Amino acid sequence: MREIGAEQLDINAFESIGRQWMLVGVSKEGESNVMTASWGGLGVMWNKNVAFVFVRPQRYTKEFIDGSDFLSLSFFDGKYDKMLAYMGKTSGRDEDKISKCGLTLIEERAPVFEQADITLICKKLYSQTLVKDGFFDISFVQKYYPDADFHQMYVAEIEKILIK
Numbered sequence: 001m002r003e004i005g006a007e008q009l010d011i012n013a014f015e016s017i018g019r020q021w022m023l024v025g026v027s028k029e030g031e032s033n034v035m036t037a038s039w040g041g042l043g044v045m046w047n048k049n050v051a052f053v054f055v056r057p058q059r060y061t062k063e064f065i066d067g068s069d070f071l072s073l074s075f076f077d078g079k080y081d082k083m084l085a086y087m088g089k090t091s092g093r094d095e096d097k098i099s100k101c102g103l104t105l106i107e108e109r110a111p112v113f114e115q116a117d118i119t120l121i122c123k124k125l126y127s128q129t130l131v132k133d134g135f136f137d138i139s140f141v142q143k144y145y146p147d148a149d150f151h152q153m154y155v156a157e158i159e160k161i162l163i164k
């Protein structure tokens with residue numbers, strides 16, 4: 001695994017996040033949890049390279065994110081599709097997802113997996129809950145938030161990029 005600069009990062013966010021999915025990982029007090037995410041983005045804010053992630057309040061991962069300064073975004077080869085599907089339907093409250101999937105965890109400020117092709121280590125900069133009044137099209141609220149479980153948005157600075 002080696003570190004690269006942001007200018008060398010070869011990710012199409014629409015493809016890598018939206019279609020292939022990523023793992024959002026967090027370590028807190030010696031424990032780690034991950035969940036699959038297909039919503040979010042990469043960009044620039046406050047003159048920093050950042051990632052945006054959106055996490056519903058009921059996710060166990062949210063408790064980890066709120067209790068840590070760092071999170072990681074991990075991108076995997078297609079052969080890990082089953083693992084990503086499992087990480088996206090099972091909660092870390094119920095199972096030790098990381099060991100069940102046989103992922104090798106390398107301790108960092110946030111989880112780094114030996115199996116991941118690309119890992120972004122990010123430091124939280126900003127967080128806010130989406131609100132109903134923010135939507136210009138109310139049908140989004142009806143469609144995505146019938147239970148009013150609005151996502152928590154996190155903006156995090158990409159501090160380190162590791163590739164396999």
Ligand SMILES: Cc1cc2nc3c(=O)[nH]c(=O)nc-3n(C[C@H](O)[C@H](O)[C@H](O)COP(=O)(O)O)c2cc1C
Nearest residue numbers: 036037038039055056059060061088089090091092
């Ligand atoms: C393809 C896919 C994408 C997902 N994207 C998100 C997301 O962007 N935000 C979110 O809060 N949950 C998302 N989820 C749901 C969580 O991954 C899922 O609820 C997971 O079991 C939460 O685990 P946890 O309770 O251990 O945090 C997604 C699930 C799948 C299968």
